[in-house]
Amino acid sequence: MPDAEHKAAAWQSLTEANGLGIEEIVEIGYGFNRMEQADLLAGFTEKFFSQLPEIWARHDGLLRVVLGKLLFPYSAASPELLERVDTFLATPDLDPALARVVIEGRDTTDKALRSRALPE
Numbered sequence: 001m002p003d004a005e006h007k008a009a010a011w012q013s014l015t016e017a018n019g020l021g022i023e024e025i026v027e028i029g030y031g032f033n034r035m036e037q038a039d040l041l042a043g044f045t046e047k048f049f050s051q052l053p054e055i056w057a058r059h060d061g062l063l064r065v066v067l068g069k070l071l072f073p074y075s076a077a078s079p080e081l082l083e084r085v086d087t088f089l090a091t092p093d094l095d096p097a098l099a100r101v102v103i104e105g106r107d108t109t110d111k112a113l114r115s116r117a118l119p120e
Contacts (some may be wrong), residue, residue: 027068038075045073049088056098072105077112
């Protein structure tokens with residue numbers, strides 16, 4: 001549902017992910033992170049960067065990779081987001097696998113911004 005209350009509930013379900021199977025997480029994630037609802041997702045960008053290390057530490061294997069990709073703030077694509085990613089990646093002792101997920105999100109964001117800049 002495209003409203004703030006449902007976005008907050010989806011974020012909580014995904015970040016806690018207690019008892020959810022991977023299929024449920026993917027479905028919630030796709031419903032949560034929708035580009036056309038960027039205005040409702042703006043407040044989650046900083047939450048992503050502040051909570052991702054904790055989410056990463058609580059989960060293992062594929063689940064944490066999926067969560068990292070589903071929660072990445074693609075809808076906030078901007079030069080400022082790229083700067084925020086770079087700041088996050090400068091964190092000392094960052095888990096290399098966590099860094100990779102964030103770098104992949106950064107690459108997707110960078111491609112989107114370059115694509116937007118092409119002449120029509």
